[in-house]
Amino acid sequence: MTQRPGNQLFDAYFTARDMREVFCDQGRVQAMLDFEAALARAEARVGLIPSSAVAPIAAACEAGLYDFAALGEAIATAGNSAIPLVKALGKQIASSDAEAERYVHLGATSQDVMDSGLVLQLRQALALIENQLAQLADSLATQAQRFATTPLAGRTWLQHATPVTLGMKIAGWLGALTRSRQRLQQLKPRLLVLQFGGASGTLAALGAQALPIAEALAEELQLTLPEQPWHTQRDRIVEFGAVLGLIAGSLGKFGRDISLLMQTEAAEVFEPAAPGKGGSSTMPHKRNPVGAAVLIGAATRVPGLVSTLFSAMPQEHERSLGLWHAEWETLPEICCLVSGSLQQARLLADGLEVDAARMARNLELTQGLVLAEAVSIVLAQRVGRDTAHHLLEQCCKRAVAEQRHLRAVLADEPQVTAELSGAELDDLLNPAHYLGQAQVWVERAVAEHNALTV
16 A cells, blocks of 8 residues: 655644644645735736736636645755745646736745745634634633532642642643633734735835735735735744744643643543553553643643744844744644644543542541641641741651651640640641632633633
């Protein structure tokens, strides 16, 4: 069986198919051809070219008419994808209408075609990512509310701290995504803009008709016309890449937490089970966090790609050598990795398996020590902070040395029993009674999410 060349083995794992289709060869070429067809329509609208030229040009602007392998070979000599594509487009048009061929690509430069084509692709990518984010956020909001009062050990420096709730932890993941969704909304007006400047950004070749054509072209492509061309001002796409980097990092945090909670020693929260998922080639008992691995992997890879975009910002004069080229595969790969991470995150969020009983048992691993703060806070109000802190510290050390529950040690300490009754100690050492504002944080995170959704 003949296989088409390319790196396809890991695509289903690390990327979402819809996003890969946006940035496949077909998607790239079609976006550039969409620019060329729109340019012809815009120039005909203002009378620069005859209206009869539009149909032949538009008919030739179908990616399926072109040999991508031949274009790839030509790019190696030409130095960018627009030069051989425009040449092939001209030949395609000339084969049916030699007159119309004279008007193709009039007044534009290669970077106009490539950058505007990229923006058209990014518009699709942005819509996909926003949709994925909204679905994931909905799922996390549901899970945060479901587990709003389910206690588990908080962990600081990887050690047991005071109790939190699973809902509060999920609300933290949700809040980070909500902020990135807000960022994406805010950057849209800066990102979804036309690139049209001609040879050096002046549109001199179009004379007095330059601005009317630019306005018509932006309207044809449903893009905003920026205050000026941005050939070597790359902050627009770098900003988008940076926000995608934030999303990747937030998803990496989600994946890291899940993988740690899945550890055998914790075994509190699990990825959803499925036949063949998370197995080992040698160990039949394994249940590996394969979804979390994608989230962590993307969070590891994307920052380096984002740094490439930042490194490529100081571009020379009116057209860059090499720095612009460094962007071509970088931003699409970021989009693909983030979309794949979002795809896996949705599966995790939808099917979280939670062992609340195990969480309760794990809270008791330190035999009450995680609630020493609760006792100390109340006792401080009666005997003073320093005295209470020192007393609880000594009781904790004794509990560890004697391998006894803190409740028993406190019951043997006269300075404690003189101030706190047995019922008070029982209440203070109940994890469910020391959750602070955890439920409020859930409510606030969900409200913020709902406000954005509406």
